[in-house]
Amino acid sequence: MTKEVEIVCPPGQHxxxxxxxxxxxxxxxxxxxxxxxxxxxxxxxxxxGRKVVYRMMVQVFISEDYVPxxxxxxxxxxxxxxxxxxxxxxxxxxxxxLQCIESGLKxxxxxxxxxxKQRRRDLANINKQGLVNPESNxxxxxxxxxxxxxxxxxxxxxxxxxxNQVLKAFVAHGADEDILIDARPHIGTNKLPQIITAMxxxxxxxxxxxxxxxxxxxxxxxxxxxxxxxxxxxxxxTADAVILATGHSARDVFEMLxxxxxxxxxxxxxxxxxxxxxxxxxDQAQYHCEVRDPALPPSYYNLVEQVEDRGVFSFCMCxxxxxxxxxxxxxxIVVNGWSPSKRNNPFANSGTVVQINMEDVAGxxxxxxxxxxxxxxxxRAAFKAGGGNLVAPGQRMVDFxxxxxxxxLPVNSYLPGTxxxxxxxxxxxxxxxxxxxxLPAFGKKMKGYYTNxxxxxxxxxxxxxxxxxxxxxxxxxxxxxxxLFPCGEGAGYAGGIISAAIDGVNCALAALKILx
Numbered sequence: 001m002t003k004e005v006e007i008v009c010p011p012g013q014h015x016x017x018x019x020x021x022x023x024x025x026x027x028x029x030x031x032x033x034x035x036x037x038x039x040x041x042x043x044x045x046x047x048x049g050r051k052v053v054y055r056m057m058v059q060v061f062i063s064e065d066y067v068p069x070x071x072x073x074x075x076x077x078x079x080x081x082x083x084x085x086x087x088x089x090x091x092x093x094x095x096x097x098l099q100c101i102e103s104g105l106k107x108x109x110x111x112x113x114x115x116x117k118q119r120r121r122d123l124a125n126i127n128k129q130g131l132v133n134p135e136s137n138x139x140x141x142x143x144x145x146x147x148x149x150x151x152x153x154x155x156x157x158x159x160x161x162x163x164n165q166v167l168k169a170f171v172a173h174g175a176d177e178d179i180l181i182d183a184r185p186h187i188g189t190n191k192l193p194q195i196i197t198a199m200x201x202x203x204x205x206x207x208x209x210x211x212x213x214x215x216x217x218x219x220x221x222x223x224x225x226x227x228x229x230x231x232x233x234x235x236x237x238t239a240d241a242v243i244l245a246t247g248h249s250a251r252d253v254f255e256m257l258x259x260x261x262x263x264x265x266x267x268x269x270x271x272x273x274x275x276x277x278x279x280x281x282x283d284q285a286q287y288h289c290e291v292r293d294p295a296l297p298p299s300y301y302n303l304v305e306q307v308e309d310r311g312v313f314s315f316c317m318c319x320x321x322x323x324x325x326x327x328x329x330x331x332x333i334v335v336n337g338w339s340p341s342k343r344n345n346p347f348a349n350s351g352t353v354v355q356i357n358m359e360d361v362a363g364x365x366x367x368x369x370x371x372x373x374x375x376x377x378x379x380r381a382a383f384k385a386g387g388g389n390l391v392a393p394g395q396r397m398v399d400f401x402x403x404x405x406x407x408x409l410p411v412n413s414y415l416p417g418t419x420x421x422x423x424x425x426x427x428x429x430x431x432x433x434x435x436x437x438x439l440p441a442f443g444k445k446m447k448g449y450y451t452n453x454x455x456x457x458x459x460x461x462x463x464x465x466x467x468x469x470x471x472x473x474x475x476x477x478x479x480x481x482x483x484l485f486p487c488g489e490g491a492g493y494a495g496g497i498i499s500a501a502i503d504g505v506n507c508a509l510a511a512l513k514i515l516x
Contacts, residue, residue, distance in 0.1 A: 001062045003028060004041065006055065012295035014043070014054040024060045037066035044183035045296065052287050052296060071172040073102075079207030081106040082515050084508070085229055085239040087216050087253075089113075090144020091497045092245035092488030094196070096504035097203050098169060103512045107208040108237065110229070112215040112250075113141030115200070116193040123148065126325050127415040130389030135215065138326040138336065139249040139462070142212070143196035145489075146497045148324065148338055152316070153185040153498050161502035169501075173198040176341075184300070188341025216246075216253070219260060219484065226483035241511040245487040245504060248465035249328045251372060253490065257469065258368060263480055266370040267468040267492050270315065271378060272353030272435060273423065273456040274323050274335045275397065276412050277449070279348045282319065285448045298343045301350070301446055305438045312438035315351035315463055319343045322413035323457055325390045333382035333392050335414065335457050347413045351460040352438075354431045371466035378426065382459045385421045393421035397454040401436045412455050426458045468492035476510040485511060 007023040014020075017038065025032040042057040075098075084100050086093045089111035097107035112135050113119060119141040125131040126138070139145045153167065167179050170187065174195045179185035187195065200210050218230040219242065228238035246253045257264050279299075283292040286299035298319035305312050316336070320343030326336040337349040356371070363370040385393040392414055396406040406420045424432045435456075443450025469486035471478055471493075478484040485507040487493065494500035 001064060003060045004057060005060060006057050009054045009056060011293045024058050034062055035060055036063055037061040039066055040181050043181045047286055050288055071168050073172055075101045075206040077207045078104055078106040083108050083239045084511050085237060085242045086245060088245035088247060089142050090245060090247050091146045091500040092504035094199050095501035096243050096245060096508040097208055099505045099508035101206045101208060105512060107203060109210045110214040110216055111142060111212050114212055115142045116147060116196055130416055132327050132330055134329050137328055138324055139247060139328050144247050147192050147196055148189055153179055161505055163498060166498055166501045170195060189338040190340040221481055224482060226481055241483050241515055243485045243487050243507045247490045248462055250490055254467045263470055264368040265468045265470060266368050267466060268357050269466045270353035270355050270463040271461045273458045274337055274349055274460045275352045275454055275456050276323060276347050276349040277454045279320055279346055281448045282348045285446045303442045303445060305441045307434040307437045310434055311355045312434050315353050317350035319348050320345045321349055323349050325416050331383050332379035333386055333459060334379055334462055335392060335460055353460055353463055354434045368467060375461050375466050378459055379461055381426045385426050386419050390416040391419050393423060393426050393458045394418035395421060395423050395456050396452040397439060397456060398452040400456050401439055410453060410455050414457055418457060423456060423458055464495055465490050465492050476507055
């Protein structure tokens with residue numbers, strides 16, 4: 001017999017099985033010896049009171065043994081199955097491939113960048129020399145932007161598909177089982193490369209194909225139906241289904257579609273800065289302490305404020321993380337954040353952005369590149385303000401709000417370096433003004449947040465794609481090209497690892513329907 005019960009556990013004892021058994025037995029008004037085993041179903045930190053505790057939903061086994069679940073999957077061999085071309089090896093592309101295999105289809109993944117091992121060299125060149133390889137960087141390469149963007153698996157996209165299916169696939173390929181129970185699951189950038197490599201090996205072992213340095217330059221379309229793709233090498237590959245999962249930074253893909261008269265549309269997104277504090281300031285505010293209990297993880301925050309009828313909000317918060325340079329071409333500055341699995345760096349950073357609507361940007365709304373061009377202009381302005389070599393413009397928080405140049409900048413995690421700049425030179429006035437008003441308001445919500453110990457680094461501009469590739473709500477196919485499945489963040493249908501992975505699964509299932 002089993003029962004489920006919620007228990008509250010002090011930090012430091014939340015992984016002690018004997019303590020959990022005792023608390024579960026007490027909650028069920030029974031003797032501890034009657035509890036043969038416990039399984040944690042969900043776990044979260046409750047910092048609302050003066051004492052921070054863990055809240056856990058526990059499955060209690062009463063006079064019954066608990067058999068640990070296996071998460072390995074026996075994939076069929078699809079070497080001779082019908083091919084599905086998948087353009088892009090980010091979360092959407094990889095999970096589309098895994099679902100194709102489960103469905104008996106042969107995935108052929110085409111990735112413009114390099115595998116995770118080779119990709120590291122290009123990332124080192126970005127951080128140490130300010131050199132951006134337009135085909136291999138923080139956004140392009142095996143695993144996509146997800147490989148080097150923290151590995152946060154928290155999502156609100158629970159209605160789009162089976163979140164647990166995605167989490168279990170990560171566990172099957174090497175992720176810690178804690179991601180199945182934590183309220184805000186996180187893998188860590190240091191662990192993701194090995195997991196992504198294991199997924200590639202699964203795909204290859206099952207008879208799928210995985211090609212690197214394979215940049216798609218054209219879609220092959222006949223009479224409104226997809227027939228395959230053409231690579232930069234000139235090689236052509238045929239298939240009756242193509243899943244386009246190229247990510248939010250593949251601007252040349254949008255240009256390719258537009259050149260081929262395949263409909264794309266401009267879309268709203270958000271833009272701002274990345275803000276970094278010493279992690280201890282965030283811990284003190286969120287945990288109500290002078291020094292964080294070592295049994296608690298570095299704390300996070302989530303802040304939002306309406307300023308002049310526009311949302312200003314924190315985005316992709318990285319406790320114990322670093323700010324990374326995520327440009328995809330020369331002469332632009334783009335910043336993002338990530339954390340290792342232990343989140344043990346001394347800084348906490350978060351994107352802090354303003355929602356941008358179509359009417360905010362000059363130009364014709366029918367121009368599909370209207371928002372993308374705006375995004376690119378701001379990124380080039382940030383590069384110019386930094387002075388080159390991916391040095392980013394920065395400003396202390398209070399100085400930013402009060403409109404003065406910072407005499408110096410705090411030590412921070414952005415490796416290419418920061419230059420003291422008045423960020424009003426980089427940000428459009430209406431974004432700058434809203435951020436100025438939002439930050440003191442955030443400080444009223446979270447003690448210690450509004451401080452000159454924090455640095456604003458510009459610009460956080462790749463929050464989501466500024467272009468949408470339309471698709472039918474039911475078939476998930478492009479309205480003009482049957483067999484073409486726009487997918488994931490780059491197409492405008494996802495906003496993180498989990499939602500992108502779910503969209504990849506959904507597109508693979510949709511492809512199965514037309515290939516039966």
